[in-house]
Amino acid sequence: MSLTNQSAESVNPSTDLKSVPVAFEEPPEHVKLISSDGFEFIIARQAAMCSGTIKNMLSQPSQFMEAEQNQIHFQYIKAVILEKVCQYLYYKLRYTDSTSDIPNFEIDPQISLELLMTADFLDWQTISLTDAILSISMGRSLLRG
Secondary structure (H helix, E strand, C coil), X not given: CCCCCCCHHHCCHHHCCCCCCCCCCCCCCEEEEECCCCCEEEEEXXXXXXXXXXXXXXXXXXXXXXXXXXXXXXXXXXXXXXXXXXXHHHHHHHHCCCCCCCCCCCCCHHHHHHHHHHXXXXXXXXXXXXXXXXHHHHCCCCCCC
C-alpha cells in the first residue's frame, strides 16, 4: 500500500530537511497581554520574560499558539490585576540585581490577594509565595530579601 504518488527514486537528497538551512526570525520586541475583560497591554518582551509562565508560552520553538501570535489572552485575569502585573514586570526588570536603593512596589490592599494568586500562576521567579505575602502585608519591596 502506497501513501504517496512519489516514488523513492524521485526524492532529492539535496532538499532533505536536514540539509536545508533554517532561518530563525528575531522575536518581536513587544508582546500583547489581553485581560479577561478585553483590555490589551503591550509591553516589552524583555519585561514579559520576567514571568516564568509567560516565558514558557512565548519561547520558540513552542507548542503554544501564543508564541506564534505573540499575544497571550488571560481568561481569568482582570484588567486591574493585569495592569499591576505589567507594572511589576517592568519593576522587576529595572531593579533585579540593582545595587541602588530599591523603592517599594506599591500594592493596593484591595487587590493583594488576587494579585498574589496571579503572581503564583505567572511564576514570578525569585519570589516565594511566603515572601510575597509578607511583602504585601508589610508594605516592603518584593525584590528585597
